Amino acid sequence: MSKSAREEKRSLFFYVRVTMLSLYLNIxxxxxxxxxxxxxxxxxxxxxxxxxxxxxxxxxxxxxxxxxxxxxxxxxxxxxxxxxxxxxxxxxxxxxxxxxxxxxxxxxxxxxxxxxxxxxxxxxxxxxxxxxxxxxxxxxxxxxxxxxxxxxxxxxxxxxxxxxxxxxxxxxxxxxxxxxxxxxxxxxxxxxxxxxxxxxxxxxxxxxxxxxxxxxxxxxxxxxxxxxxxxxxxxxxxxxxxxxxxxxxxGAGQKMFAHxxxxxxxxxxxxxxxxxxxxxxxxxxxxxxxxxxxxxxxxxxxxxxxxxxxxxxxxxxxxxxxxxxxxxxxxNLHIFAWILAIVFGLVQKPYNVKSFDTGNKQVFANQPSIKEHLIRWAEQRRSLLDSCGDHNFEAFIILSNGGGSLSGNWTSSILAKMQDQSWTPDSTNTFADHLLCMAGASGGTIGNIAFYSLLKEEREGRLPAGQLYAHTKAFFSTDFLSNTIGHLLGPDFFSHLFFCNLSGRDRARALEETMLYSDRDTLTGSLLAQKLEDAFDYSGKMPALFINSTRVDNGMPGEISSVQLPDSTQRINMLELMDRIDTARGWKPQTMQLVTAGVLSSRFPYMSPAGKLKPYYFVDGGYFDNSGAGIVLEYLQNITEILVKDPDPRLDFFRKKLHFTVIQISNGFIKKAESPKEVHPLVNDLATPILTLAGMQNSSTKIGDGILRGFLHRYDQGAGDSAYIKFNLFDSTDKVDNYPMSWVISDYNLERMKRRADRLMMYEYYVIRERLGRVYKGRGF
Known part of the structure; x- marks a missing residue:
């Protein structure tokens, strides 16, 4: 070895160089x-x-x-x-x-x-x-x-x-x-x-x-x-x-194997x-x-x-x-693997939403309008409405914020506990009798549909009263993450290289199947397996159900609902899209399972990919509105206009008897107001678009919630805050955000959430119970 080579070998630069090469080799x-x-x-x-x-x-x-x-x-x-x-x-x-x-x-x-x-x-x-x-x-x-x-x-x-x-x-x-x-x-x-x-x-x-x-x-x-x-x-x-x-x-003279x-x-x-x-x-x-x-x-x-x-x-x-x-x-064979993945991606579409042909029957064409559902809903509660004075009948509207199993468990726990507890004092005047509408996004949607499907069983007499919480608790103790993450690291990764998914399903479908085949609660899983047209109730016994999603290419909100959307809405009617027929494109009427609709509202990359529904891709509803306040505002505006302006005599027996109360079930950590922070110049140049987009998600939700509050404030003549009840997993005394937002929850955190829900039931539930008989005089449309 030459002197210069030995000096290089002893130099700091040499050791830095070989260290970086060694680390790169084992990257x-x-x-x-x-x-x-x-x-x-x-x-x-x-x-x-x-x-x-x-x-x-x-x-x-x-x-x-x-x-x-x-x-x-x-x-x-x-x-x-x-x-x-x-x-x-x-x-x-x-x-x-x-x-x-x-x-x-x-x-x-x-x-x-x-x-x-x-x-x-x-x-x-x-x-x-x-x-x-x-x-x-x-x-x-x-x-x-x-x-x-x-x-x-x-x-x-x-x-x-x-x-x-x-x-x-x-x-x-x-x-x-x-x-x-x-x-x-x-x-x-x-x-x-x-x-x-x-x-x-x-x-x-x-x-x-x-x-x-x-x-x-x-x-x-x-x-x-x-x-x-x-x-x-x-x-x-x-x-x-x-x-x-x-x-x-x-060994000396030994030949090298070249393969x-x-x-x-x-x-x-x-x-x-x-x-x-x-x-x-x-x-x-x-x-x-x-x-x-x-x-x-x-x-x-x-x-x-x-x-x-x-x-x-x-x-x-x-x-x-x-x-x-x-x-x-x-x-470098990794380059060829990338090229292979790009070429295969041009011809294969591995993330189609699971759907079913309906035999050319448009199963969602006859969904009730908001007005028809409202009339049927009131008819199912006629005896209660007849005994009420003006603005004396509470009509509860649920907003369920997103957040994986955390929000799903929290949402279903609060709703199920309220229904179970309200049955005991008066079985003819329960919480569900006042439930008009449910909306949510992401995990909140999963909580909504689990409660909705179980409540439907109860109201149709197939499930004994007072057992909703036991089923929702068991269902959300299921591990929804393991099989999903296994697909993320296995079949979904290798599907880009082998032109097919080796397991026959992507990680979003794996999440759906984990919910359907929950070994903790088989009843809820079987109910979520129903087709939408079977899962939705059109008789008026059940509240209207809205499932939010977001279209990828333009960021517009998509909606799956048990009632027709208002004519003035700019939202994408996803059920109308499924009903659409286009022989040139080979489109036929389709339907999907209730669990698929719920997961379509919960596709938050990278844990779940965007789902392809006909020509469009949809992701988590929380990207646009993480609480469902937007569709609820449109819904309430449509209802109030119907009650005020529509001369239909079927509306007369309850036209002035409804009083709307929004119950928001959230899981957001309450942060103290912070002073604006300086932005480093490099962060300004490189990362501000990402930081802004990340911040916009929460901001758009807050704006939607604020507009809804403003509507209730005007409608209720200055008492809007009394018509907005919030069940937050966190309270003002919590110092840190220590609940996991994931698709699996440990028994330790499930018990903590149960105890928090029980404490809230000691206060907020009785406020709600009081409102079932509260009289609002001199206020109205």
Missing amino acids: TGIVALLIILVTLAIQQGQDIIIQVGEYGAPFGFSFFCILLWAFLNWYTARLLTYEKRNRNRLIPPEFHKHIPRLIAFHCFVIVQAAIYALPTFQNSVIPGEDTPDTNYYHLHGIGTLLFYVMHGFIYYLLINIIENKTKVKRPLKIISLLVLVAVNIGMFLYYLLTHWHHDEWQRHVFRLPWFALLLFVSELAAVVFFILRRRRINDFNRQKNIVTGNGLEI GLYIRSKYRAAERKSQLQFAYVAVFAVLVFIVAVRSVSLSNYFGPLAILLLGLGVLVFFLNLVSFLSIRAGL
């Missing part, structure tokens, strides 16, 4: 680590971790999938480094040796850190009480960074002690290692003992420290395995007289058994993932963390395999 595994790091740090990820500590199956399968994830990360990275060392002798062997190990090592460390950083460990647990009394330590801020540094030192000390490179300061290193191990054991004992006493719904605070300890032991065992395995390979090479250089270790996945030349002998074992494990992991994704019940049995890690492991295996072949072929 897939590193990105997978970062994805898990970020995911488990946010509320949704924290709730996934909590669920690992609640049930035995997710506990065991999550640990098993962490092992698979770490193994696939490590061995595919080793294959890349072997191949790269043969092609490029610039990177020192130590980089190739340690980076794959560190990637696998941190698979265990990241999950441990996520467990010890759970906010639920901050408080002691007092059985039977809602609120804890004392704050305890949990990882956060600088503590989390020190946790990673500590485990980095554990890796360094284990390597130095076992490899026994030098006996200098060896006793000090052993003592240091024992101290760091003792610190980790001490953390385990601290978290365990401070939460020894707990209620059943808080059981994760006792079980998760054991999971963290199991991961810590596995982390140490993995490092020992790496070192002993390398020692065995080196001993084998010395016995076979295989030369070890800065490039690939090969296949084999490690080259004589070095293959030392790796033959390991390579075969890796092939078995990789095939096993892929098969387990395929079986889990194809089965809703098995995905739920695994749990979301296990499916997430297993899916990422399979993706890392596939992408690193492509990188391996790219290095061997001297050609």
